[in-house]
Amino acid sequence: MKxxxxxxxxxxxxxxxxFVVLTVLLYLPPVQNWAVDKVAAIASEKTGMDITxxxxxLSFPLDLSIDEFRVKKSQQPADTxxxxxxxxxxVQLWPLLESKVIINExxxxxxxxxxxxxxxxxxxxxxxxxxxxxxxxxxxxxxxxELNGSRLEDAFFDIQMADSxxxxxxxxxxxLWKIYVDSITVDRSDVVFxxxxxxxxxxxxxxxxxxxxxxxxxxxxxxxxxxxxxxxGA
Numbered sequence: 686m687k688x689x690x691x692x693x694x695x696x697x698x699x700x701x702x703x704f705v706v707l708t709v710l711l712y713l714p715p716v717q718n719w720a721v722d723k724v725a726a727i728a729s730e731k732t733g734m735d736i737t738x739x740x741x742x743l744s745f746p747l748d749l750s751i752d753e754f755r756v757k758k759s760q761q762p763a764d765t766x767x768x769x770x771x772x773x774x775x776v777q778l779w780p781l782l783e784s785k786v787i788i789n790e791x792x793x794x795x796x797x798x799x800x801x802x803x804x805x806x807x808x809x810x811x812x813x814x815x816x817x818x819x820x821x822x823x824x825x826x827x828x829x830x831e832l833n834g835s836r837l838e839d840a841f842f843d844i845q846m847a848d849s850x851x852x853x854x855x856x857x858x859x860x861l862w863k864i865y866v867d868s869i870t871v872d873r874s875d876v877v878f879x880x881x882x883x884x885x886x887x888x889x890x891x892x893x894x895x896x897x898x899x900x901x902x903x904x905x906x907x908x909x910x911x912x913x914x915x916x917x918g919a
Contacts, residue, residue, distance in 0.1 A: 717741045721751075734758050734766065746778040756799065766803070766865035770795035770818070786823035792816070811842035830864040840874035848881045870895045892917025 721741045729736045739753025754769040797812040810820040818835040871894045878887045898911025 692831065704901075714742065717743050727760070733759055734765065747774075747776040749774050749776075764801055765797070765799060766801060766916040767798045769793060780822075784825040786820065786825070788818070788820040788823070791818050791820075794870070797814075806847055808845045809842060810845075813839065813840035814838050828862045830862065832864065832866045832869075835866065835869045836872070837870070837874060838872045841872070843876075843877045843879075845879045846881050859904065863904070864902070865897040866896070868895060868897045869899065890919040891915065894918065 699824075718741055722739050725736045725738050730732075735757040737753070737755050738751060738752075739890045742750045750773045751771075752770070754767070754772060755765065756767040757763045757765050771792075771794045773790060773792045777787040777789065779877055780787045793813075793816040795814055795817070798810070799805075800809045802808070815836070816837040819833045820831055821827070822831045826900075865893075872893045874891045876891075878889075879885065893914075893916040895914045896910050896912070898909075900907070900909040902908075
């Protein structure tokens with residue numbers, strides 16, 4: 686009788702033990718990089734792009750760093766869409782069970798990007814040395830985002846508006862997200878904006894620009910900023 690109860694106990698606990706073993710394995714570097722290579726291969730197949738990752742490190746509970754993340758067009762010419770030297774994201778674990786995302790740190794360094802023909806309205810090319818942000822709460826159910834202390838450094842963006850935009854005939858659910866920002870700081874950055882046909886272009890330099898208490902309501906298309914300080918600009 687004891688053996689029967691013992692085997693019943695083993696059968697009942699086996700899924701839990703399997704979950705624990707798999708969780709522990711995910712924190713082993715060889716397993717992490719093997720899993721990332723598989724995910725990158727699947728993502729490349731699904732998107733039709735060439736997606737590669739150089740190295741990944743995951744620390745308990747959800748402190749993730751990714752090195753040499755690259756996205757290229759699979760067709761010739763194989764232009765680079767994104768080239769990221771390093772990404773770091775530290776997310777709290779338990780709020781995820783309540784459909785909430787709390788980000789202690791999100792940092793992206795030494796990045797270049799080019800939207801090519803992915804966006805009908807415009808082509809955006811650019812680079813930056815550092816993008817940092819944190820969030821005290823992203824509520825997936827209420828569709829709200831709170832951004833805290835965001836910062837962009839040493840950036841250059843070139844935005845070229847398209848001459849014509851095809852009519853969007855797709856149907857989709859309305860976007861009702863609300864984004865609250867306590868502050869955004871931009872240091873040593875430039876933006877060039879070109880109208881269709883290059884009929885007009887605007888170049889802005891921001892030595893230091895800080896916007897505070899901003900609200901972006903995508904449902905009502907309302908955009909508000911409490912205050913803006915712009916120093917050493919042109």
